[in-house]
Amino acid sequence: MVEEPDFREKGTHPYVRRAAMDMEAARDELRAAIAEIKPGDWERLVPYGARTLHDLLAHLAGADQAWALAAHGLLRAEGAETKPLAPAGARAARERSIARGRSQPTGALLEEMARRRKLLLTLYELLEERHLAVALPAFGDVHNSVRERIWLGYHDRMHAADVRRALRMRWHPPRLRFAPGVDSAVEALSPAETLYVVYSVDPVCWERPSGVPGWTFRDLLAHIVTGDWVLHAHLRHIIERGTVAPWPDIDAGNAGRIAERHFSTHAVLVEEFLSMRHETMLLLAELKPPHLRLPISFWWDPPPNEHTVLDYVLAFERHDRTHRAQLRPAMKHQR
Numbered sequence: 286m287v288e289e290p291d292f293r294e295k296g297t298h299p300y301v302r303r304a305a306m307d308m309e310a311a312r313d314e315l316r317a318a319i320a321e322i323k324p325g326d327w328e329r330l331v332p333y334g335a336r337t338l339h340d341l342l343a344h345l346a347g348a349d350q351a352w353a354l355a356a357h358g359l360l361r362a363e364g365a366e367t368k369p370l371a372p373a374g375a376r377a378a379r380e381r382s383i384a385r386g387r388s389q390p391t392g393a394l395l396e397e398m399a400r401r402r403k404l405l406l407t408l409y410e411l412l413e414e415r416h417l418a419v420a421l422p423a424f425g426d427v428h429n430s431v432r433e434r435i436w437l438g439y440h441d442r443m444h445a446a447d448v449r450r451a452l453r454m455r456w457h458p459p460r461l462r463f464a465p466g467v468d469s470a471v472e473a474l475s476p477a478e479t480l481y482v483v484y485s486v487d488p489v490c491w492e493r494p495s496g497v498p499g500w501t502f503r504d505l506l507a508h509i510v511t512g513d514w515v516l517h518a519h520l521r522h523i524i525e526r527g528t529v530a531p532w533p534d535i536d537a538g539n540a541g542r543i544a545e546r547h548f549s550t551h552a553v554l555v556e557e558f559l560s561m562r563h564e565t566m567l568l569l570a571e572l573k574p575p576h577l578r579l580p581i582s583f584w585w586d587p588p589p590n591e592h593t594v595l596d597y598v599l600a601f602e603r604h605d606r607t608h609r610a611q612l613r614p615a616m617k618h619q620r
Contacts, residue, residue: 301412304435307617311438311445312402315345318445319395321452327391331447332456333563336383341447343386344379346394348440349401351378353408355423359416359431375423409435433618439484446555461570464577466595471569473602476562479509482609482616483555490615491551500543502615503554507546508539509608510558513565516601520568523576523594532584569598 297305319342327339336344355370370378386394417432424434463471483506491503500508515533522530546554577595582588613619 297410298412298414298417300417300432301409301435304437304618305406305409307436307438308406308441311441315441315445315448318448322448326452329451330456330458331451332454333458333559335458338448338451339391340383340387341444341451342391342394342398343383343389345441345444346386346389346397346401347379347382349398349405349437351375351382352434352437353401353405354378355421355434356408356431359412359419359421370423372423372425428613433616436485436616436618438617439481443480443484446552450556459567459570461566463570464572464574466577467569467572467598470598470601471566473599474562474565474605476559479558479605479609480555482612483551485616485618486551486612487615487617487620488551490620493615496611496614502612503549503551504543505608505612506551506554507543507549509605509612510554510561511539511542511546512604512608513561514538514542516565516598517561517568519581519594519597520565520572523579524568524571527576527579529579529581529594535584572598 322338327342328337330337331341355375357370389397412431412435417430419431421429421431421434423429486502491506492501494500495502495505497505515535515538518533519530522528546557549557572594577593577598579594581592581594581597582590583592583597583600
């Protein structure tokens with residue numbers, strides 16, 4: 286086992302130290318989950334995707350290196366020439382890690398994961414106040430500051446949940462094909478960004494009031510989790526009857542679903558979110574070009590407004606984006 290730096294000691298920036306200690310706690314959770322994997326389990330698929338547990342371990346082994354690449358040049362002297370890693374380059378680096386790790390035994394990947402974490406924390410030790418406001422373009426054009434992105438504990442917690450889910454479920458991924466035009470909606474509805482925010486929330490905040498009147502942050506999560514219910518109702522009606530149904534009572538439907546989940550933990554809500562979003566993908570795959578041309582009016586736009594079902598499908602990602610932004614004030618880097 287590679288010994289990691291002790292961030293309880295003085296000398297490291299206090300803010301960086303808090304992020305590092307949160308990472309240490311999250312790494313303990315991940316190690317405990319990985320310890321439950323038996324030799325015959327490594328080829329089990331992780332719901333709701335196409336990675337095996339071995340693939341996931343390869344990803345984890347290279348994840349800290351990917352962060353270091355994203356931060357390339359962060360500690361160089363001012364004026365030094367650097368070429369920041371773009372999001373596409375960051376994705377490519379992650380995919381290369383998985384491809385390379387597929388041929389490596391799990392023991393070697395575990396050792397690599399520990400070694401790279403030690404190297405990353407050594408970099409953390411060098412961070413100063415002036416570094417925290419620096420933007421890391423590898424994470425996109427927004428929410429990309431070092432201040433936010435050094436909180437990597439979310440990553441281990443998210444994948445610890447993946448491991449537990451893979452050991453609990455036998456997953457057989459369906460082969461889905463989508464009608465022309467739907468592909469961009471499928472990409473926009475990826476749960477990845479929402480999971481990043483959810484697993485970054487400070488647990489003490491779940492029962493605190495959010496910026497949405499009358500809702501706690503957990504209520505807000507429950508709404509995000511069940512937000513596909515209206516889309517599901519429309520898609521089923523369209524697929525089964527070939528027509529667009531009238532809009533349901535949105536406020537009553539949302540309130541009822543939140544009330545039903547009043548005692549659900551955030552971990553249970555995340556599992557429901559993934560299951561519900563998978564159901565969304567299954568329904569989207571059943572849409573045919575004639576379905577996408579059907580007219581529909583948006584309840585949130587003043588009449589008259591004329592749209593198509595494809596317009597509705599493409600616009601739906603705004604729901605995730607809007608409510609994800611309302612959840613962000615509870616993230617650890619903002620506390």
